Amino acid sequence: MRLPFFLISTVVLCGLLSCSKKETQIIDKLIVYVSIAPQKYFVEKIGKDLVDISVLVPPGSSPHTFEPKPSQMTRISTADILFTIGIDFEHAWIPRIRDNAKKLKIIASDMNIEKLKSTDIHDHHENNDSDSHDPTDNNGLDPHIWLSPELVKTQAYTIYNALCDTDSTHKSQYLKNLNIFLKEIDSLQLQIRSILKNCPHNDTFMIFHPAWGYFAKEFNLTEYPIEIDGKEPSPKELAQIIDFAKNNNIKTIFVQPQFSAQSANQIAHELGATVATVNDLSDKWAENLINTTKLIGTCKQ
Ligand code: ZN
Secondary structure, three states, X not given: OOEEEEXXXXXXXXXXXXXXXXXXXXXXXXXXXXXXXXXHHHHHHHHHHHEEEEEOOOOOOOOOOOOOOHHHHHHHOOOXXXXXXXXXXXXXXXXXXXXXXXXXXXXXXXXXXXXXXXXXXXXXXOOOOOOOOOOOOOOOEOOOHHHOHHHHHHHHHHHHXXXXXXXXXXXXXXXXXXXXXXXXXXXXXXXHHHHHHHXXXXXXXXXXXXXXHHHHHHOOOEEEEOOEOOEOOOHHHHHHHHHHHXXXXXXXXXXXXXXXXXXXXXXXXHHOOEEEEOOOOOOOHHHHHHHHHHHHEOOOO
């Protein structure tokens, strides 16, 4: 269903001022849902004012453990498109959303993307407790594909194709917006490389929840996670992490607002390092990548 969007200011004004000419403009917007906030940024770039976008996972919630509210399930049943990203909660909820909304197009925005195995990141830890929560999708693959600008280009094409398929009359506008967005991503990549080149930084950065693996891969960095299989590390594991941090001269420990910072604070305290918050789910996607890069590099640009 399309949402009629009425521009009524002229009508209201003319009603009050008794103008002779009355005008009502109706714009049909596509109703689009996305799983997480960064996807809203991508769809907005390509759909601009032709789309009305809602995000399923609200700010402060983790998409690894989120469950949609009944009211969201009702509203989504009237939408045109849902862009999934391939993250944990979708595996349980997408079949239910599909049953509830037969006409909704569900587009996997992780299509055509080769994912990294999440298990690699835990090689340095001891493996225990198999029934704990793991921050991966169901195949043991890392879902955080929205943090690599190069992979976002692929996602942008997928979004563009889905918008054109659903609303072919505005194809030329979507194409124009796509090309502008791709150029913006090119310049973002140059900016990130320039920050890393000009600011002294450690190639390895330590973070609680391992969301930045694709970003690290694209920019030749190494992400060292504190979280183990979705949980705080045990005291023994914590001691190993602290040893690693000392040996690798780690000065900053990154944490995320959606996760507990207890072990990160402990590690920082042991090392005399600082704790910095980075949010991998920010809706200000480009600005957030720049700010995170500046935190990884030690100078401000
Ligand atoms: Zn995550």
